[in-house]
Amino acid sequence: MCKVEILIADDHAMIRQGVRSLLSRNSQWNVVGESVNGREAIQHFHDLRPDLMILDISMPEVNGMEVAKHILTGNSDAKIIILSMYNDDDYISKCLEHGVRGYVVKSETGDQLEEAVQTVLRGDCYFSSEVQKSILKHYSGNSRKKATDSDIRLTAREVEIVQLISEGLTNQEMADRLFISARTVETHRANLMKKVGVKNAIELVKKVDQLGLI
Numbered sequence: 001m002c003k004v005e006i007l008i009a010d011d012h013a014m015i016r017q018g019v020r021s022l023l024s025r026n027s028q029w030n031v032v033g034e035s036v037n038g039r040e041a042i043q044h045f046h047d048l049r050p051d052l053m054i055l056d057i058s059m060p061e062v063n064g065m066e067v068a069k070h071i072l073t074g075n076s077d078a079k080i081i082i083l084s085m086y087n088d089d090d091y092i093s094k095c096l097e098h099g100v101r102g103y104v105v106k107s108e109t110g111d112q113l114e115e116a117v118q119t120v121l122r123g124d125c126y127f128s129s130e131v132q133k134s135i136l137k138h139y140s141g142n143s144r145k146k147a148t149d150s151d152i153r154l155t156a157r158e159v160e161i162v163q164l165i166s167e168g169l170t171n172q173e174m175a176d177r178l179f180i181s182a183r184t185v186e187t188h189r190a191n192l193m194k195k196v197g198v199k200n201a202i203e204l205v206k207k208v209d210q211l212g213l214i
Contacts, residue, residue, distance in 0.1 A: 003030040004121060007050040009041035009067065010034075010083070011059045015106070019054060019083070022110045029117070038062025045071055045078075052121060054113075057084040057091060065094055072099040079120050083113060087134050092127075096200050102126040124170050125201055132168050152195065154213050161188045162213075166205045 006029055010016050016034050023029045033048050035041035037060040045053060053071070057064035064082060071078050081102035082095050092103055101120040104113050105128060112128045119126035154162070157178075164174045171189070175182040193199065196207045 003028055004052065005030055005032040005048065005050045006117070007031075007033045007035065007041070007044055007048055007053045009036075009038075009044070009053060009059065009064070010056040011036050012056075015056070015083075018110075019113070022114060023117070025114070036060075038064065038067045041067045042070055052079040052081065052117065054081050054083050054117075057082060057086055057095075065091070065098065068095060068100050069098045081113075081116050081120055081126070087130055089134055092131060092134070092202070096202055103131045104128040105130045119170055126170075127168060127202060129168065132166070152211065152213060154192075154195075154208070158188060158192055158195075159213075161185065161192060162205060162208050165189070165201050 006023060008016050008019050008031060010019070020031050020034070023031055032050055033044045035044045039061045041053070041055065041059070041064075042062065055064045055067060059067070062070075064084070068080050068082070071080065076099060078099075080100045081104065082100055083104050083106060084091070085106045087105045087107075095103060102116040102125060104116050104126075108128050108130055116126040116128065160178060161174065164177060169177065171182045171185045174185045178185070189201070189204075193201075193204055196204055196211075196213075198204045198207050
């Protein structure tokens with residue numbers, strides 16, 4: 001079995017060493033390169049074509065959000081996890097708009113990063129507990145807006161799916177909770193995002209909250 005190739009991009013040597021050490025616990029993961037600035041990260045991505053990139057936001061020359069935007073514009077299937085000290089929903093939203101698959105705050109445990117890598121590699125999105133708290137706290141503190149489109153209605157099952165997404169559950173975890181298949185969960189998610197007019201799970205939770213659909 002071929003090993004999963006991972007690129008680490010962070011301007012702090014201690015962070016890169018720590019992430020490399022964490023990833024080395026899994027014999028199927030192989031760190032193929034380390035980048036110390038944004039320009040290098042872009043070049044290394046194109047040269048190495050890793051299966052996944054772990055990327056910091058605050059980096060010299062080109063910041064991580066611009067790196068992600070550049071890479072994902074031409075490689076929409078690229079798997080990128082942001083590992084950052086910033087836990088601000090503006091940063092998070094911008095990263096999601098670019099197509100980033102995961103976001104973990106550096107102050108959290110290594111287990112969360114490890115779980116993020118596993119989740120993103122299997123095709124799902126992962127947002128650590130602190131990231132979810134930041135987003136949901138921000139939006140729950142705002143006044144809810146009434147739905148402007150009276151045609152938007154959520155079924156009981158769709159309400160359950162949105163609530164479980166807000167808890168950070170993966171497709172398989174939701175499937176186990178609801179006693180349905182992971183494929184059925186994915187179908188519900190796709191239908192929900194199309195119905196509400198969003199592109200990812202975090203935007204879905206935000207929009208449903210804003211429109212007061214639950």
